Amino acid sequence: MTKCRQEVEHVAREFQRYLANTLDIQAELDLHSFRDYSVSLDMESINIRVTLWYSPKRKTSKITFIQSQDPAKEEKIRMAWYGFHHGDHLENGDVHAFVDGSYIDGKVGYGLVILRKGVVLEEMKGVVDSPDYRQHHQVGGELVAAVKFFQWCLKNKISRCTIHYDYEGIQKWGTGAWKANKELTQKYGEYVQKLPLDITWDKVKSHSGNLWNERADRLAKEAIKGE
RNA sequence: UCUAUUGAGGAC
DNA sequence: GTCCTCAATAGA
Incomplete structure (x- = not known):
């Protein structure tokens, strides 16, 4: 397993825990979706799938949405992502x-x-x-x-x-x-x-x-x- | 040399 | 989306 993949997975699991704690949303890591710098998370309960991208050089990460038809729920996850790695200040x-x-x-x-x-x-x-x-x-x-x-x-x-x-x-x-x-x-x-x-x-x-x-x-x- | 930022080009 | 190079701006 590459170091990069470990870091991608680490961020993904932290975010997964954050979602469960703050919004009570269960997100599953799609283990087959691992690519060089990304992994996808499925939130079946609200029918949203996001891809998390990690940049090893910049040590930053971001998320993008796939096949979501619900802007309101999408916004909720986006705000959660914001709070996740930016605090709630x-x-x-x-x-x-x-x-x-x-x-x-x-x-x-x-x-x-x-x-x-x-x-x-x-x-x-x-x-x-x-x-x-x-x-x-x-x-x-x-x-x-x-x-x-x-x-x-x-x-x-x-x-x-x-x-x-x-x-x-x-x-x-x-x-x-x-x-x-x-x-x-x-x-x-x-x-x-x-x-x-x-x-x-x-x-x-x-x-x-x-x-x-x-x-x-x-x-x-x-x-x-x-x- | 290092840091931050803005662009251009290329690779996947 | 990720990676590399090149140029610039402002500094330490």
Whole structure:
């Protein structure tokens, strides 16, 4: 048995246990479905079959759905997956945002989704035309997304929030942990450090199956492609 | 060199 | 979906 398969199986069995504990759903591992990096789980009671993909290099995993005609139940499992490897911190009273930026073909896009108690309050996306930002490629988009969220908090008289980001600089410049060498990153750091906001920082891995991170990613790309 | 991210190309 | 290479951005 390969090491990779052992790791796939380990994640699958943990998730299986999580489903039983939190949703009382019995999921069976389909032992014949083992492939290099994946295995399928059957939930007969709700007629859903998912495939779990494990990335040995990135040490991340995600799930995809097969032949499911029930979006509501699918969403339930998706949220369970989220809680499984991300904890339930989205459920506190904080306003949360997932931010992301992207750079395609010389265009910079940003996207963010704002939530409270797991419910989407607002989604934002757009392209950044200023050359001052565009020269920083995707980094410019990441910073704009974060600033859009902080501005939203001020506008809505929010005093504490949690920001989920995948690019290190969002926090490092925001808290001063990184020396800001560029004008843009300096401006960002000064702005964030003066905010009357109690900010909780949460680093998430890009493209790791995190529902909201991927939503923010799609928004940023949509903004560019929609132009 | 390492980290994070964004893309392009290719392999299965 | 997984793997590899190449280029860029921002840092340590």
